[in-house]
Amino acid sequence: MDAPGVTVFKQDGSHQFYCRWTPEEDQLLCKAVQEYGLKWSKVARHINGRTPVQCSTRWLGALNPNVHKGRWSQQEDQILRAAVEAQLNAGVSATSLPWSKIARGILNRTGIQCQARWTEALDPSVRKGRWDNEEDQLLMAAVARFGTCWIRVASQIPSRTQRQCRTRWNQIRQNKKSAATAAATQSRRSFQFIDTPLPEDPKTPTLTTPPLHFTPSSIPTAEKPRASVFGVNSFFYPPESFLRFDPDLPSLVLNDECLFDLISPPFPL
Incomplete structure (x- = not known):
């Protein structure tokens, strides 16, 4: 069913292009229907670029005040099922059902509405439910x-x-x-590193802590001091390139350019 302002093909000679129905076109269509009735060839002559089929679809699907556009009742569904079954029993193919003829038996419904209702809701051959x-x-x-x-x-x-x-x-x-x-x-969250120090709050006193020094004998051979990346809640062992010997103190300390912060190691100092 065509909704107000729906996009449809518009004709310009042999060229077709998409174009919505404008309020002005709807007014012209209503006036033409009042003058010529449902003679769509004559109606279409008063609406530039629109075909008789488009005028018919627009009127019956959106503008006709006598067409019911609400929910289908159980009685309407029963009438539609009976009409379709009668056509199929008469040898009519399911792909060529005469929807305009079927709609005559259902008050205030159009052929397009009957076709949509049967195809989308009532046809037993249509599969419902999840897609595999x-x-x-x-x-x-x-x-x-x-x-x-x-x-x-x-x-x-x-x-x-x-x-x-x-x-x-x-x-x-x-x-x-x-x-x-x-x-x-x-x-982005996995690779987010903070490589700039946070600004200090002047109201918060700065605590100075002496650097940690680990003697080589206190570090087990199978385990290195653990470190954490600023701003990331994960821990790992620093590479050898981040470690050096202090010539003034026979202990192992972090390189000055290292971006890691030592935490308490899991072994006694």
Whole structure:
């Protein structure tokens, strides 16, 4: 069903392009219908660039005040099922049902509404529920081939409708986008280092602590002093390049250019 302001094809000679119905066009359409009734060829002549089919669809789907656009009742569904079954029993193909004729038996409903209601809700051959991996693969292959032409995409996936294909494709895209955003955020957090000292608060007294010195004999051969990166809650052992001997004191201290801060080692000093 065509909603107000919906995007449709507009005709310019042999060239077609997408264009929304404007309020001015809607007014022209209403006046033309009042003058000519449902003679769509005459109506379309008063709306530049619109075809008879577009005028009919726009009027019946959006502007006709006599068309019911709300929920379908159980009685309407029963009438629609009976009408479709009667056509199928008469030998009419499921792909060529006369929806305009079917709609005549349902008060204030159009052929487009009947077709949409049957296809999306009542057709027993349409599969409901979650999509499996095989269907997702078929969907992605169909979109890669046909783009977002959902009528062609749906033709490649048995028991799924155009609306189902469009909805599932949007879900897949959103899931991929969310996963990429989460991965990027986690990556930035993992590699966030603070390489500049924080400014000192003049109100807070500065505590000076003498540097830690470890004698070589006090460090086990299988274990090095642990260190932590400023701002990161993880600990690891510093490489040999960050350690040196102090010539004035026979002990092992951190290199002056090292960005690591020693914490209390797990062995006695």
